[in-house]
Amino acid sequence: MxxxxxxxxxxxxxxxxxxxxxxxxxxxxxxxxxxxxxxxxxxxxxxxxxxxxxxxxxxxxxxxxxxxxxxxxxxxxxxxxxxxxxxxxxxxxxxxxxxxxxxxxxxxxxxxxxxxxxxxxxxxxxxxxxxxxxxxxxxxxxxxxxxxxxxxxxxxxxxxxxxxxxxxxxxxxxxxxxxxxxxxxxxxxxxxxxxxxxxxxxxxxxxxxxxxxxxxxxxxxxxxxxxxxxxxxxxxxxxxxxxxxxxxxxxxxxxxxxxxxxxxxxxxxxxSDDRGLVLPPRLASTHVAIVPILSNANKRNEVLAAARALAKAIQETSLHSQLPYQVGVLVDEDDTKQPGWKFHEYELIGVPIRIELGPRDLENGQVVMTRRDWARKESVALAGAPQKVVNELAAMQKDLLERARAFRDQNTFEIEDYADFRKRIEEPGGFFVAAWCQSKDCEAKVKEETKATIRCLPIGTDYRPIPAVGRCLACEGSGSLVRAIFARSY
Amino acid sequence: MxxxxxxxxxxxxxxxxxxxxxxxxxxxxxxxxxxxxxxxxxxxxxxxxxxxxxxxxxxxxxxxxxxxxxxxxxxxxxxxxxxxxxxxxxxxxxxxxxxxxxxxxxxxxxxxxxxxxxxxxxxxxxxxxxxxxxxxxxxxxxxxxxxxxxxxxxxxxxxxxxxxxxxxxxxxxxxxxxxxxxxxxxxxxxxxxxxxxxxxxxxxxxxxxxxxxxxxxxxxxxxxxxxxxxxxxxxxxxxxxxxxxxxxxxxxxxxxxxxxxxxxxxxxxxxSDDRGLVLPPRLASTHVAIVPILSNANKRNEVLAAARALAKAIQETSLHSQLPYQVGVLVDEDDTKQPGWKFHEYELIGVPIRIELGPRDLENGQVVMTRRDWARKESVALAGAPQKVVNELAAMQKDLLERARAFRDQNTFEIEDYADFRKRIEEPGGFFVAAWCQSKDCEAKVKEETKATIRCLPIGTDYRPIPAVGRCLACEGSGSLVRAIFARSY
Missing domain, CATH: 3.30.930.10 (Bira Bifunctional Protein; Domain 2)
Incomplete structure (x- = not known):
């Protein structure tokens, strides 16, 4: 491990x-x-x-x-x-x-x-x-x-x-x-x-x-x-x-x-999360890892054949789908590694969808599927799995964006008071939208005192900075104010 | 020009x-x-x-x-x-x-x-x-x-x-x-x-x-x-x-x-030739340039529409063809340039196929086509033009290789006599296949005296140099002989 x-x-x-x-x-x-x-x-x-x-x-x-x-x-x-x-x-x-x-x-x-x-x-x-x-x-x-x-x-x-x-x-x-x-x-x-x-x-x-x-x-x-x-x-x-x-x-x-x-x-x-890389499907080259459970020697060939057939069916379904890429599917036939090791590995490297397929699944006509950004596993009918894969890849791409946007919006704050800003930039942190008088001195003062910089001046439909009312975050002046996003950055 | x-x-x-x-x-x-x-x-x-x-x-x-x-x-x-x-x-x-x-x-x-x-x-x-x-x-x-x-x-x-x-x-x-x-x-x-x-x-x-x-x-x-x-x-x-x-x-x-x-x-x-670049179709991004003849103002729209329809038909035909690439078609609608200028330009930059389409062609249900490696033009029925384009692109790729191979073979000579070699490396030049005793001195002597180097030792099915009989091109020795290609090089 x-x-x-x-x-x-x-x-x-x-x-x-x-x-x-x-x-x-x-x-x-x-x-x-x-x-x-x-x-x-x-x-x-x-x-x-x-x-x-x-x-x-x-x-x-x-x-x-x-x-x-x-x-x-x-x-x-x-x-x-x-x-x-x-x-x-x-x-x-x-x-x-x-x-x-x-x-x-x-x-x-x-x-x-x-x-x-x-x-x-x-x-x-x-x-x-x-x-x-x-x-x-x-x-x-x-x-x-x-x-x-x-x-x-x-x-x-x-x-x-x-x-x-x-x-x-x-x-x-x-x-x-x-x-x-x-x-x-x-x-x-x-x-x-x-x-x-x-x-x-x-x-x-x-x-x-x-x-x-x-x-x-x-x-x-x-x-x-x-x-x-x-x-x-x-x-x-x-x-x-x-x-x-x-x-x-x-x-x-x-x-x-x-x-x-x-x-x-x-x-x-x-x-990404504490288990490793989470990769939006549009950036993946392997989208699906199928892990056949091969421990039962009597069922080995049957399980392998089903896994390979599933891989082929997923690729064919994806060809006729709306996905803007061809779905890459890998069947992990490596006998020298345990399924648990493989699950960990595919989580770590961010394969978007993992499918487990064992003898009992096969008897029940199902597979066990998990999306890299899910905390759960789901049983899915084998026959419906290819379409389910296509649907989940599209959904995952969308969900990742929405989740990230919600996170950003929850951590973006309007702020007016400099003392309050100095406290909150430390904890909880985030994007702070404030009025700025456009002076370099104010920008430099904020940077020096808080390590936060002006990341950008959000723009209106005219592509110009958006005028702000109130007072400059740094100098409390009220002239030539525009909205600015202050944050610490990479 | x-x-x-x-x-x-x-x-x-x-x-x-x-x-x-x-x-x-x-x-x-x-x-x-x-x-x-x-x-x-x-x-x-x-x-x-x-x-x-x-x-x-x-x-x-x-x-x-x-x-x-x-x-x-x-x-x-x-x-x-x-x-x-x-x-x-x-x-x-x-x-x-x-x-x-x-x-x-x-x-x-x-x-x-x-x-x-x-x-x-x-x-x-x-x-x-x-x-x-x-x-x-x-x-x-x-x-x-x-x-x-x-x-x-x-x-x-x-x-x-x-x-x-x-x-x-x-x-x-x-x-x-x-x-x-x-x-x-x-x-x-x-x-x-x-x-x-x-x-x-x-x-x-x-x-x-x-x-x-x-x-x-x-x-x-x-x-x-x-x-x-x-x-x-x-x-x-x-x-x-x-x-x-x-x-x-x-x-x-x-x-x-x-x-x-x-x-x-x-x-x-x-x-390539004296008119400019000749590009194998597999290396082209624009494979076909259609030049509509737009000088007759009354027919302008009709000719343009036919040229655009032809471009579309070529692309669709290519999608269902065996070509290993999608055919790129350009319709040159530029009014500021004369057809003669355009013909010259597409020859110069090596567009594999050029099609001319004027009002009279349209009346006759035909187009004029030329392949970049042809010296002639050909009248082709408009309806059959898309398939003809696909066929000629495949043929051109093949013909270029065969022509180049024939040229090389015609200019590859077996040679034994060093004096003869020294004359012929100057004129007509080419690849000279000779026996070489594998000594560095002989290789260096040939290089110094003729500016020709050993380009490679052709290999047999065992990937080893092919043994030669006779005498070394340079020293006339008869030990450890292998076949070598001597030529001047870039």
Whole structure:
């Protein structure tokens, strides 16, 4: 038997690490801050990649690939950008057995190198919009790392688009905020709050940053995706210009947007429990584990045959179902492991549905089914089991989202009084919605005194921060108030 | 109109560059030796990835992801390995605003970092075989680069497997040789010679290297994939051991195998012509371009409607066909471009089938169809066009392979006399099959005097080099002779 998982209420951080390591999702590597994504974790990333890639392509963006290395001088062309990223850069100074004339930064993000190509490719308004996406690894040197959530190297997708007008770029940044919101909720079953970052939290080089924020089970926030309106900041630095219909030379307006392997960490901290990983069915590759009970040698062949037939029937039923994926079914025929060991294993690694099938079940024409997020087992007629599986997979995807949303809503509070906030951010914690006067000083004061930051400014139908009444949480001033979500975060 | 492509017979190397740049498959980047893979090229890589990934998973290997960085000390643990790769390494010496205590090499290949994890994960024979594959970028500093064929950074997949016995490792290395052979021929329509590398050409750290070699249209060879039996070389260096059934501690036997974005270059140089890219249908995402002739304003709507209906009919017919992909159809409704411009464009970027549909065609119930590898156009009944498209896509895939195989066979020669060889390697060139005495000196002499190398030793059914009779091409000795293919190469 494997080691025990630390319960969430005892030590949430240790619980998270136990789940990631014991479910063999990722492991620590010998390179400081870099993780190894093991097959169980990588298959989740493959599901994310496949589904999100389809959504990104549906917006008109096309995939491409740009160099891993960025000449140091490129990063320096956009002043805020280099200031934001320089402390986190890994730098190649030596290559091909020689010192390099110009140092190469391992990409922390690719706005600069991609702009150097945009400037070459874009001549006229006919070349616009140009919409590119890249699936790649990036490196940001981190002092304190945590598997999936914050690692020196991570995998992500980064979209980069160029538009003829400021309006089109803004529309694109907003569109991607919706794509990420829908994706997080429909696929990860992770409810998110879309909003705007404050000036001090926005991307280094952006005009404004939209983001989606999720609440983890310890009530801390996780930034799960960002979409930036870059205005002409990078385009000016790289001279990314085009000849417009009116014969004028103009600078393009740009966006960039990305999500990363961090999503896997967010998904784990949203759904999993003290027994291990709970995986939304849309992220699973094995959806059903059938465990035949083979201890009775006389019945062994009969039970095995029934288990295999059931697996086939489930796959066929799923093909004609509304499920947006093909159901993966595994029949565990391993004789060297006990059923109890197998049940534990499938719970640990988060297989959504487990079915037990023994000689007595077979006599009674039934199977024993349990959903990973249930605390109970259910007897189900063998003949109806395939349809039941399909129904429960769809229901589980929905239930996980609803449960997580209810949890978040129960732990989101309107707050006005700062003393009260300081107490409640410690216990019980959560998202605190308060009025904020938009001053950096107030934001910094809250951060320093409570370790809570402004996760986002929720937006109205006009995509602008929502005006608030009353007084600023921090300074009690009453001017330029907007609603802000304060929380501790990953 | 775009620039003109240099004809192959004038300057093959310039022709290749013209095709890659003008078809917008890749571009030079501002980082020395690194390329940008543009959407037209990246979509080919996506097809390769998708198809090969399925084949790799079918062998039982699972995808994972390991760090980009390798501690310098790891590379040094396997003596031949570091000697082979050190001159090509890019090295991070500075990160997070500090000099690193231990330098980090940007992975040129991942045997060492992966072995450090294998050593941790593998305890017992029950953990074997362990079969891992990684899709990743790697960096090898190159002096002379060429888009796709040889670049400082490239994309690839690298498989790494551990086995309990030498026999199983050898079997795995051979199995992957077959997977690559089938993939190259079935998907890239690129015929390959499977064989063994000579000692001096094998992978740095391997016991033996199997490879597939293809002939380009200039009769030079391209190494298109390799599969290495690593024996226990890396496992010993990293102490990757297991407790066997017999209670003994043993070192695992390993393989590694990979193909890269170089395959795209090989595919281009196998099939393309003086008009641009010729793409095997299995690598296309747009298989059919329908160009409606819209110059007659009165007939415009009617022609457009017919073109759209045809597109739909082709897609539906393909769904019920034997084609292993869904046919992508594009209707080019762009009014700002002339049909002649469009024809040129679709030839350049290699859309396999082009259909013209004008008012007169519609009256006659027909369309004009051409296959990218045909020199002619064909009138086809409109009603039969969808089935014709499906048939021609299947035929084109087959014809490209057969044509390339015939070309290779016509340019492969048995040779005995060295003086004759020295003349014919210059003109006409090709693959020269000769006896070789297996001495490094003879191999080096041929290389120095003719720039031809031993591309591979063709293998018999026992996977060993095929014994030859007669005399060594270089030294005229008659001992330990095997058949070897000599050729100039990329």
């Amino acid at each position: 494997a080691e025990k998982i630390t319960p969430r209420d005892k030590d949430f951080s240790q619980w998270y690490q136990d789940v990631v390591l014991q479910a063999r999702l990722a492991d620590y590597s010998p390179v400081k801050g870099c993780m190894v994504i093991r097959p169980n974790g990588y298959s989740i990333w493959e599901q994310i990649h496949q589904d999100l890639d389809r959504r990104i392509k549906a917006t008109g963006a096309k995939n491409a690939y740009f160099p891993l290395f960025i000449p140091e001088s490129f990063l320096k062309k956009e002043a805020e950008h280099v200031e934001g990223f320089a402390p986190q850069c890994a730098v190649v100074t030596y290559a091909g057995a020689k010192d390099l004339e110009e140092k190469l930064v391992v990409r922390p993000t690719s706005e600069t190198i991609i702009n150097s190509m945009f400037a070459k490719w874009i001549q006229s308004y006919r070349d616009l919009p140009m919409m590119i996406n890249q699936w790649a690894n990036v490196v940001r040197w981190e002092m304190r790392t945590r598997l999936f959530l914050r690692t020196t190297e991570f995998l992500w997708q980064e979209g980069h688009t160029c538009h003829a007008t400021a309006e089109e770029a803004e529309e694109e940044a907003r569109k991607m905020l919706h794509v990420y919101t829908d994706f997080a909720e429909e696929v990860l079953a992770m409810p998110v709050v879309p909003g705007l970052k404050s000036e001090s939290e926005k991307f280094a080089g952006a005009l404004r940053t939209y983001c989606i924020e999720a609440m983890m089970q310890d009530k801390k926030a996780l930034q799960a995706g960002t979409s930036h309106n870059l205005s002409t900041n990078f385009a000016q630095a790289f001279d990314t210009v085009f000849l417009d219909k009116d014969g004028q030379q103009k600078v393009v307006h740009q966006t960039s947007w990305g999500v990363s392997t961090r999503l896997i960490g967010g998904m784990i901290m949203t759904h | 775009a620039e003109k492509i240099t004809p192959r017979d004038k300057d093959f190397s310039q022709w290749y560059q013209d095709v890659v740049l003008q078809a917008r498959l890749a571009d030079y980047s501002p980082v020395k030796g690194c390329m940008v893979i543009r959407p037209n090229g990246y979509s080919i890589w996506e097809q390769i990835h998708q198809d090969l990934d399925r084949r790799i998973k079918a062998t039982g290997a699972k995808n994972a992801y390991f760090p980009l960085f390798i501690p310098e000390s790891f590379l040094k643990k396997e003596a031949e390995h570091v000697e082979g790769f050190a001159p090509q390494c890019a090295v991070v010496t500075y990160a997070g605003a500090k000099d690193l205590e231990e330098k980090l090499v940007v992975r040129p290949t991942s045997e060492t970092i992966i072995n450090s994890m294998f050593a941790k994960w593998i305890q017992s024979y029950r953990d074997l075989p362990m079969m891992i594959n990684q899709w990743a970028n790697v960096v090898r500093w190159e002096m002379r680069t060429r888009l796709f064929l040889r670049t400082t950074e490239f994309l690839w997949q690298e498989g790494h497997t551990c086995h309990a016995t030498a026999e199983e490792a050898e079997e795995e290395a051979r199995k992957m040789l077959h997977v690559y052979t089938d993939f190259a021929e079935e998907v890239l329509a690129m015929p390959v010679v499977p064989g063994l590398k000579s000692e001096s050409e094998k992978f740095a750290g391997a016991l033996r290297t199997y490879c597939i070699e293809a002939m380009m249209q200039d009769k030079k060879a391209l190494q298109a994939g390799t599969s290495h039996n690593l024996s226990t070389n890396f496992a010993q260096a990293f102490d990757t051991v297991f407790l066997d059934k017999d209670g003994q501690q043993k070192v695992v036997h390993q393989t590694s195998w990979g193909v890269s974005t170089r395959l795209i270059g090989g595919m281009i140089m196998t099939h």
